Amino acid sequence: MEGSSLSDGGGGPSSDRDKNQLEVVFYPDCSHRRKSSLVTADNPKLRQSLEQVDRTTACFVHSLIAGEWIAPSTAQNENPQGKDRVLEMERLVGDANITTGDEMVSVVDFGDKIQKPSPTVIQSRHLTKRQLSDMAWNVRKLSKKLGSIRLRLSVENVFLVTKPHDESLVSLTRKVTQWLLSKDRHTPYNVYVEKRLQTHPDFAAVQLLEEEPTAQGRLHYWDTKLAQDHPHLFDFVVTLGGDGTVLYTSWLFQRIVPPVLSFSLGSLGFLTKFDFNGYQDTLTSAFREGVVVSLRLRFECTVMRTKPRPDDESRPGAPKRDLVEELIGEEQGDTLTHTPDKLFQILNDVVLDRGPNPTMSQIELFGDDEHFTTVLADGICIATPTGSTAYNLAAGGSLSHPENPVILVTAICAHTLSFRPIILPDTIVLRMGVPYDARTTSWASFDGRERVELHPGDYVTVSASRYPFANVLPFGSRGEDWVQSISKTLNWNSRQKQKAFK
Amino acid sequence: MEGSSLSDGGGGPSSDRDKNQLEVVFYPDCSHRRKSSLVTADNPKLRQSLEQVDRTTACFVHSLIAGEWIAPSTAQNENPQGKDRVLEMERLVGDANITTGDEMVSVVDFGDKIQKPSPTVIQSRHLTKRQLSDMAWNVRKLSKKLGSIRLRLSVENVFLVTKPHDESLVSLTRKVTQWLLSKDRHTPYNVYVEKRLQTHPDFAAVQLLEEEPTAQGRLHYWDTKLAQDHPHLFDFVVTLGGDGTVLYTSWLFQRIVPPVLSFSLGSLGFLTKFDFNGYQDTLTSAFREGVVVSLRLRFECTVMRTKPRPDDESRPGAPKRDLVEELIGEEQGDTLTHTPDKLFQILNDVVLDRGPNPTMSQIELFGDDEHFTTVLADGICIATPTGSTAYNLAAGGSLSHPENPVILVTAICAHTLSFRPIILPDTIVLRMGVPYDARTTSWASFDGRERVELHPGDYVTVSASRYPFANVLPFGSRGEDWVQSISKTLNWNSRQKQKAFK
Amino acid sequence: MEGSSLSDGGGGPSSDRDKNQLEVVFYPDCSHRRKSSLVTADNPKLRQSLEQVDRTTACFVHSLIAGEWIAPSTAQNENPQGKDRVLEMERLVGDANITTGDEMVSVVDFGDKIQKPSPTVIQSRHLTKRQLSDMAWNVRKLSKKLGSIRLRLSVENVFLVTKPHDESLVSLTRKVTQWLLSKDRHTPYNVYVEKRLQTHPDFAAVQLLEEEPTAQGRLHYWDTKLAQDHPHLFDFVVTLGGDGTVLYTSWLFQRIVPPVLSFSLGSLGFLTKFDFNGYQDTLTSAFREGVVVSLRLRFECTVMRTKPRPDDESRPGAPKRDLVEELIGEEQGDTLTHTPDKLFQILNDVVLDRGPNPTMSQIELFGDDEHFTTVLADGICIATPTGSTAYNLAAGGSLSHPENPVILVTAICAHTLSFRPIILPDTIVLRMGVPYDARTTSWASFDGRERVELHPGDYVTVSASRYPFANVLPFGSRGEDWVQSISKTLNWNSRQKQKAFK
């Protein structure tokens, strides 16, 4: 037994095996391959990238600490035994803990970041079960570490997000922009606001620059393309709005997410933990004294489209296509059955539903290489812990603390008495598909934003993302505050107080 | 041990603080102390133990690998930089992975084990939040490691458990016993069976020894005291029965749990993964080729009793006692309000309910040092992931995969429309208490077995246990099998199949 | 038309059969008899009563209108075609509707009422399915009628109920008592208060009579026996407290219930519809202008105890007793298997649960002469529509408008995924029993008050009661107010209002 079932993901020899395989293997002893993933085999760039998979997260905070910041140090040299970067990073984070008093200086600068070649993206679904599990594990580990340290960042480029289409927020955005641009610092801030404000009368950009002449050249405008292509440009994101604005920010940053500090304009929400009224003090303190970051698990979702079969197989008399067989059946040749289409990182949930169809959906649910069940329902909701208070709540799911490394699976109006929500580890790859003999299409919706039609044979993969969402918390805030949040925001376990008789 | 991984993240001097303080501190910056825990202050032995807390699990498998087996090595010497044992242990487990081919020999022997001074038990509730979190983390880590390795144990002492009070199982137990005793090996097995069998006619002990003369001196009898006081004696536990028998085994081994291989006598259950009909092959293979072990999270529960106040405080006019104030209020002097009573390690759930009282219970629920909510209900069920398919199911909770490191909190018949089950991380310490002004007592029940009355002012603490339950799985078994289990055992998402018309 | 409306629909001779049979027959064509009900056969008085069953309700309001008041009229004479009294009563009620302007004078007087021989009580479980169905139907019909008329009663004897054991209400009770006794009327009020007040210092009865000398002889004291034995004595009941006090009033009046007007001392409840602050105006108007009465469905519950079998049948080798067989099996001889024990009229619910037993209950549920299902659960809750907002809510049942003529059946923590609450017509007789082979007893609790242990073989019958509860409503109050009640009292469909940003 050459280490197959004994090998752990961290060790040296196993990396050789990793290099030679591209198919997704759930278990070393397992002969199943997800045939639809063979698409990767003919992509040399991806092949190369997979060889370098280090199973780290791809979190911004990670890269700040482990990547740029640590790079100059001789971390690698001190680690000649081939330990992987993740462990190093941890040790350094560990050291950081006890070197309090020193400034934790980030040397990340603008020029560096944009020159970096953008790396080939490794998607979760390409990982082996082991790699995925290790990656998810490292997100958990980083998340745990971050829960107890204060990150001091060298902030230069600030990205401002507000509720789109809400005109009333334009003047507030202007206020914050002006305040940031006016700060007299060694390295003054660059501020990025949404492109539509450039010409918005309430924002009055020209006048703003007149009022703050030094701001010339430091007021920039972003569009979604800039956010998606150059997330490394930004050191810090500030949002004005509610939880929906934070969700929008997650959608803007589909890979690396800079730390996001969210101001609420009403009552505090699950992700908006700062009151806008104190924005000056909050930002001053965040930039000067550092922030506590909570990493929120995101899911990576890929829409997989069924490929038409070659002519000779679709002739009359050919066996009917069977989604279960194609996804977890024995492999026969290198025939690709599916090709990847869109890819999403979600913070709340992916929902498959019947859309405008009057009849219920039939959805095949797979976990790793098992066929879990056939769901006859209006739909199915796969939620992150963060999303447990969103649609998952409406569908009857339990409320999950955001730190739990779990996937919440809840049917929407199941047409059976015995569907109970289930909670799975974030190390499982879920796949949900529309069977070939389904009468209707289904619709997939990602964080309630993108809506994609799934035709018979199509499916969606869901797995823990390498790009968690970095949410800035107030100092002294704790996980237990979450119960206060659900009590206040959702009236959890609330009761009518009896009016006392006078 | 320079405190590196012991340090909380808040600052440098914390390592000194840890040494000098015994109270439970949740957060470095937090001035709250659980006053009722001050009980530990005058116990020098405990004080010393706490100073040496290494936050490892106290799992049998852990101790096998990390403790006895590794001890003779120079692990500590190779680690002069002060790394703590947990990391070492992991690396060794890692190494073990790739030294396949060698026997993984356990040198644990009978004599050694009983001579070892029994260590002072550190209970979860004495740990700081940081220590508890690290400990829970290490259970998770060990659990992950074990999920992918095959443990080869040197089995000598086998502990047999069957359903208590089920007479029909006596002859099956005799069969297994005889088969084990008859195996011709270098080191023949010692078999421990329940004491009541010694004189049971169906077991016919005398005759058994006549049939198997070499077994003389190798057939032993256990009672609950032996199991509880000397768990290290046993290398392997075999159970015959159902999930209830496994639960009973968990109750027998209140600290260290040897690996438990469970045979089902009917349909397979959540914890009974082996069909009794193949017991000979199963055991032969397990002892020869090793086993895969799944660590099941257990909770440690302590019943805390309210202490009467000194006379001068209970005089008329003295302020009324308030449980919320006593548990999370500001500390005033060293007054102990509570003393610990019974301690339980549970595998399924701890339930507080109204017992025989006709009216609903009022229960105060605390998480770490927050008062979560007041539950007006028939009771509350705090379940492990393993217990999610037991009482938690009946109370309306979600079904949780056993690998999730979570605590499931579900009200039993809450007298409100807005109680939804919540899922918390296993790093939180829960406390549930009966308020001082409650009209009735409540009852706590541990794994449905022990039932303890709680008077006003009493409470129960619940936290992740250092003693997980080591459940042996079949080779090639995977976490995803769990969905098949709930489908078959609970009819999850089952539907009436339409009878086709002929 | 003798017996016309008594006849079941199946055939002519049935009227003869009705006269000669005492067993309960659900359907004319049905050979099943509830053997345990044969108990009635040797009771000549009951036999006679059953022959005279008129399937009317036994509501106080009914008897006021149809009985005493109508009796002197020649209603029967005007109805030579043999119409039964129920129809007459209705016509009269109908006539009453249009004779507005006239006083609707009740001639009921004290002397009459206590001299009346108390009638043999016909219990619901003795009725045939047809009789029961007709009786339930007549309650519905009366209830509908009452919903739209204003009853003007000649009130003389007022019965005051307050929350038992609540000392703070004594002085309020005194206030109301004094006010009632001081009213200068042609026929001054007699007021009945609870016996314990007679000597209560805060009530100060002696002083009260000194302050109100004319009240001499008009202040009386009641105990539970008086309420239960002579309900006809009282023309009107006034309660001070909350819904619990109304429930207590229902318990006091186990048969006929006088109209009950309930003052709330806090926020209004489901049954307490009048604010105490306006008690003088409310009572003045009620007595002068009449009241609108809502009849609340009550259930009649009988505890049935298993009878030991004659010696020769309990000998070894005799077949084991089977509850299902005994309740719905074929009849064999006249062997009585059960005898009736206690009898309760309930307004909220009857709950069977496991009481202090640590394990779940096994309950056999029967509807008429069908075995519905075996419930494995913590218990089962059978609620009236009024009780739908009480324990039924906690058990997960739907909320039912109080006018629905239904029985709500909800399991308490069913140990299965597929138990969904069911709603049955109030014309079904439910029986819930503990099977003979149950390991433990169960406990039945009636309106959360009386708690009775059920041993294996015992069962409880539940059927619509002939004694509905007459709850006085404010003028202009409507059924739709119920949704406002659940919104305000239970926070039904409430949401956190977003705090707007200023």
Place this chain on the structure above:
Amino acid sequence: MEGSSLSDGGGGPSSDRDKNQLEVVFYPDCSHRRKSSLVTADNPKLRQSLEQVDRTTACFVHSLIAGEWIAPSTAQNENPQGKDRVLEMERLVGDANITTGDEMVSVVDFGDKIQKPSPTVIQSRHLTKRQLSDMAWNVRKLSKKLGSIRLRLSVENVFLVTKPHDESLVSLTRKVTQWLLSKDRHTPYNVYVEKRLQTHPDFAAVQLLEEEPTAQGRLHYWDTKLAQDHPHLFDFVVTLGGDGTVLYTSWLFQRIVPPVLSFSLGSLGFLTKFDFNGYQDTLTSAFREGVVVSLRLRFECTVMRTKPRPDDESRPGAPKRDLVEELIGEEQGDTLTHTPDKLFQILNDVVLDRGPNPTMSQIELFGDDEHFTTVLADGICIATPTGSTAYNLAAGGSLSHPENPVILVTAICAHTLSFRPIILPDTIVLRMGVPYDARTTSWASFDGRERVELHPGDYVTVSASRYPFANVLPFGSRGEDWVQSISKTLNWNSRQKQKAFK
């Protein structure tokens, strides 16, 4: 206003009032009118019809017995005091009960029926609260009566329905058709089959008439128009298929429904109570010995469209329209705000949902003239008792016995923790509307078949229908069978049977 609140619906003087009012008045003392219903005022035909409203049901069975059959008798003459027809009908039905042995002959014949002028349809929403309540009450009463009598019908015209679009059923339909046409009787059957069969090769109509020459002129074809316009033509409906086919039959007969006997081609369902394998015996017995009919409550639903306001009111500065104000606010002038659009009789449910919209719906729910609540959810399901096992089940509603006279209101994925399904009496008029300021439209779907888009301001009324659905039951079948149905069809309260150990 003499007698206003005392008047019952049956009495003489009240009819004068009825004649003079056309608006819908919920309560006599109530000044609210549903302004949108004023549409009726200018329709003289409707005005006349309303004057003749007798609040009877419009059930086929009713009309058979009460209308045609009774008409020749001097029922009206015997009732000079002005009793309404409903009471008469009952007495006659009552007589019918005891005249067993006689043939209950229906003299309904083809010619009569088609010459009858089709009456002006009175829709439920035009009725006063009192009229509606009386009408619902009479459906209940008729339903009760029918539960215990056997209707012997003179069947001549048989209407055959099969699952539309299911080709496999064509030959079975041919079988039944041929068998019916071949019966040698005094009055041979006319058989109506679906129009598409006329030319269907498997049905082979020409050949069928060759095989059965006497059938010439007795084989007819129906289309939906015939069923909807001339329901009186048909004496009996036979369906082949499943519950869906019965639902389709309900949709075909939007007013009067002849008795429907439904054969199941698979396992029996909730509405298909006869096994197709025995169709010859079943039909022979039904036509010769009569049938037991269960009346299933249907709801009448009207889509109400908002009317644009006159120009001068929609000018800038005019107050915004408010649905709550328009539906239950004080009336101001005769301005009509809404006009009726489509009308549906439903057997299962009306569902409002978000259709293809990605965001949740906001729905205003009214009961009579109260604004119940604002539902934020995916939608809302209003189900009949029959529909409680359909979509209502999926949405989490309770299961209701079909005889309960109730309306089941269940939110679909409510975005709140505190929405619990509610059960209302069938005497309430529900209205569900899309508020004027809603961001999106909603969709209403009737029995899952018709799907109608609702724009802001539109609403749907739901009330008990005067046209219940007459479902034929097997002899000896009882309401209690329903629990067996949910157990078998839905696996209600089913448990995994433990495999015993051999």
